[in-house]
Amino acid sequence: MDKKLEKIVQDLQAKFSTSIEEFRDEAHVFVKAEHIVDALTLLRDKYEFELLSALTASDYYPEQKPRFHVVYQLTSLARNLSVQLRVQVNGDQPKVPTATRVYDVANWRERELLDMFGIDFEGHPDPRRILMPVEHEGHPLRKDYPLGYEEPQFTFNYDDIDLKKIYAKE
Amino acid sequence: MAQIEEVNVDQFRHLVSERALTGETMLLNMGPQHPSTHGVLRLLLELDGETIVNAIPDIGYLHTGIEKNMEAKTYVKAEVMTDRLDYMNTTGNNLAYCVAVEKLVDLDVPERAQAIRVIITELQRIASHLVFLGAFGLDLAAMSVFLYCFRERELILDILELCSGQRMMTTYFRPGGVWRDVPVEFEPAVRNFIKIFPKRIDEYEALLTKNPILLDRLVGIGILDAKTALSHGVTGPTLRASGVDWDLRKSRPYSGYEQYDFNIPIRTEGDTFARYIVHIDEFRESLKIVEQALDNLPKGPVQSSNRKFVPPPRSEIGVSMEALIHHFKLWTEGFPAPKASIYSAVESPRGELGVYLEGDGGPKPHRVHWRTPSFDNLSVINKITQGHLVADLVAVLASIDIVLGDIDR
Numbered sequence: 001m002d003k004k005l006e007k008i009v010q011d012l013q014a015k016f017s018t019s020i021e022e023f024r025d026e027a028h029v030f031v032k033a034e035h036i037v038d039a040l041t042l043l044r045d046k047y048e049f050e051l052l053s054a055l056t057a058s059d060y061y062p063e064q065k066p067r068f069h070v071v072y073q074l075t076s077l078a079r080n081l082s083v084q085l086r087v088q089v090n091g092d093q094p095k096v097p098t099a100t101r102v103y104d105v106a107n108w109r110e111r112e113l114l115d116m117f118g119i120d121f122e123g124h125p126d127p128r129r130i131l132m133p134v135e136h137e138g139h140p141l142r143k144d145y146p147l148g149y150e151e152p153q154f155t156f157n158y159d160d161i162d163l164k165k166i167y168a169k170e
Numbered sequence: 171m172a173q174i175e176e177v178n179v180d181q182f183r184h185l186v187s188e189r190a191l192t193g194e195t196m197l198l199n200m201g202p203q204h205p206s207t208h209g210v211l212r213l214l215l216e217l218d219g220e221t222i223v224n225a226i227p228d229i230g231y232l233h234t235g236i237e238k239n240m241e242a243k244t245y246v247k248a249e250v251m252t253d254r255l256d257y258m259n260t261t262g263n264n265l266a267y268c269v270a271v272e273k274l275v276d277l278d279v280p281e282r283a284q285a286i287r288v289i290i291t292e293l294q295r296i297a298s299h300l301v302f303l304g305a306f307g308l309d310l311a312a313m314s315v316f317l318y319c320f321r322e323r324e325l326i327l328d329i330l331e332l333c334s335g336q337r338m339m340t341t342y343f344r345p346g347g348v349w350r351d352v353p354v355e356f357e358p359a360v361r362n363f364i365k366i367f368p369k370r371i372d373e374y375e376a377l378l379t380k381n382p383i384l385l386d387r388l389v390g391i392g393i394l395d396a397k398t399a400l401s402h403g404v405t406g407p408t409l410r411a412s413g414v415d416w417d418l419r420k421s422r423p424y425s426g427y428e429q430y431d432f433n434i435p436i437r438t439e440g441d442t443f444a445r446y447i448v449h450i451d452e453f454r455e456s457l458k459i460v461e462q463a464l465d466n467l468p469k470g471p472v473q474s475s476n477r478k479f480v481p482p483p484r485s486e487i488g489v490s491m492e493a494l495i496h497h498f499k500l501w502t503e504g505f506p507a508p509k510a511s512i513y514s515a516v517e518s519p520r521g522e523l524g525v526y527l528e529g530d531g532g533p534k535p536h537r538v539h540w541r542t543p544s545f546d547n548l549s550v551i552n553k554i555t556q557g558h559l560v561a562d563l564v565a566v567l568a569s570i571d572i573v574l575g576d577i578d579r
Binding site for chain 2: 023024026028050051052053054056058059071073077080082084103104105107108109116125126128129130131132133134140141145147
C-alpha cells in the first residue's frame with residue numbers, strides 16, 4: 001500500500017474501528033453502516049477525496065449475514081490516491097444511510113442499487129427505480145434472480161424453485 | 171404480475187416546483203423518441219414559457235442487463251458484451267475490461283500488444299469525438315459538419331476492419347494481448363490518416379469555431395463549475411472544460427501511456443463552448459499519440475505466453491500435447507480468477523470508464539460493475555440547464571456527449 005494512503009487508512013481505523021483487506025495494491029476498508037456517512041465526509045473534507053468514482057454492490061447469496069457488500073470507490077485528484085470503503089449489509093431488510101448529502105452523484109448510483117439489489121438508502125431524497133420500469137418486480141442483479149427466464153415449476157421440483165423465487169413474494 | 175400503473179406525474183411530484191402543481195408552469199415530455207436526445211433519453215421538462223425550470227432525466231430505455239449477463243459467461247466470452255456498452259468507443263471498452271481482467275489474474279501484456287492497443291484506442295477516441303462533433307453540429311443546425319465527420323470516421327472504421335474484421339463491435343483486444351497481429355496494410359492506412367486528418371480538423375474549425383451564430387448559442391450556456399462537476403462525478407472532457415486537470419492517461423498511466431508525449435487540453439470557462447473546444451483539441455493530442463506509438467511500434471509477440479490464460483497458437487497445437495490440453499481447457503472451461511475484487515479505470519472519450527470486477531475462484535466473474543462516464547455526466551444536466559431555453563438544453567446535451575448505451579448498460 002502507498003505510504004500516503006497508509007496514514008489515511010490508519011486514521012479511518014482509529015476513528016471508526018475498521019478492518020482492512022489488501023489485494024493488488026488496493027485498500028478495501030470495511031466500515032460499519034452507521035459510520036459510512038461520517039467516514040465519507042472525513043475523506044472528502046480532510047483528505048480531498050473529491051470524486052466518488054463508483055458506488056456499487058455485490059451479492060453473496062445464499063449467505064445472509066452479511067449478504068451484500070456496498071462498495072464506495074473514492075478518488076482523490078489532488079493526491080492521486082484511491083481508497084475503497086465497503087459496508088456489509090444483511091439480507092433481511094438491507095439498509096444503509098444515504099451518501100447523497102456528501103456526494104451528489106450518490107443520488108443516481110443509490111437509486112441504481114435500490115433498483116438492482118433492493119438495498120434501501122435511508123434518507124434518500126428520490127427513492128425511485130432508475131433503470132427498470134416502475135412496475136417491475138424483483139431486483140435483477142441479486143443472485144437469486146434468474147437470468148432472463150423463469151424456471152418452470154413441476155410437482156417434483158416445486159419447492160426447490162419456490163425457494164429461489166423469494167424475490168417475487170411479498 | 172402486478173397491475174401496470176399508468177405512469178403519471180405523481181411520481182415526479184417531489185422533483186418539480188410548486189408552480190407545476192397549480193398549472194402555472196408546463197410539464198413537457200422530451201423523448202425518448204427525439205432526434206436530439208442522442209438515443210432513447212427521456213427528459214421531463216418543467217417549463218415557464220420557453221425557460222427551463224427543471225429538466226428531469228428518465229433513463230433505462232436501453233437497459234440490456236449487461237452486468238447480469240456477464241456474470242453468466244466466462245471471462246473471455248463476457249468480453250463480447252463490453253462492445254455493446256458504449257457503442258461509440260467499442261475498443262476502449264475492450265481495453266477497460268482487458269486491463270481489469272489482467273489486474274485481477276495478474277497477467278502480463280507484451281509491449282507490442284500494448285502499443286497496438288494504444289493506437290487503436292486513440293483512433294477510436296478520434297472516431298468517437300467525430301461523432302460528437304457531427305451530432306453537435308447537427309443539433310445546432312450545422313448539417314454539413316456531420317457529413318464531413320462521418321467521412322473521416324469511415325477511414326478509422328476501415329482501419330478497425332483491417333485489424334479485426336469488424337467495423338464496430340471488434341472485440342479485438344483480449345486478456346493478455348490482442349487477438350492477432352496487425353496486417354501489413356495497417357501502417358500505411360494509419361499513416362494516410364495521420365497525413366490528411368490535421369487539415370480536416372482545420373476545416374471543421376473553419377466551419378464552426380469562429381461562426382458567430384454558433385458562438386451566440388454556445389458561449390456562457392450551461393456553465394458547470396468544478397466543484398459541482400466533481401460532486402456529480404463528472405469526468406472526461408466535460409470536467410476538463412471546467413478547469414480540472416484530470417486525465418487517467420496522465421495521472422494513472424495504463425497500457426504504456428507514460429511513454430508518450432501529449433498534453434491534456436484544459437479550459438476554465440466550463441460552458442458549452444469550452445466543452446466543444448476541448449474535444450477539438452483532443453483530436454490533435456490523440457493524433458500525436460498515434461503517431462508516436464506507430465513510429466516506435468516494438469517488434470515481438472502480441473499475446474502473453476502465459477498458457478494458463480492465453481490459448482496457444484494453432485501451430486503449437488499440432489506438435490504439443492500440453493498446447494492441446496490448454497486449448498481445450500481454455501475454450502471449454504475458461505481460466506479461473508481469484509476470489510477477490512479489483513477496480514480499474516481507463517480514460518474513455520467521455521471520462522473515467524471504470525470496471526469493478528470480482529472473481530469467485532471459478533471461470534466466471536462473480537460481479538462486474540461498469541462505472542460508465544455518461545451516467546454520471548448526465549446526472550448534472552438539471553443543475554446546468556435551469557434558467558436556459560429549450561434550444562440551449564439541446565446544445566448542452568450535445569456538448570456533454572452522452573451515449574445511451576453507456577448510461578443504461
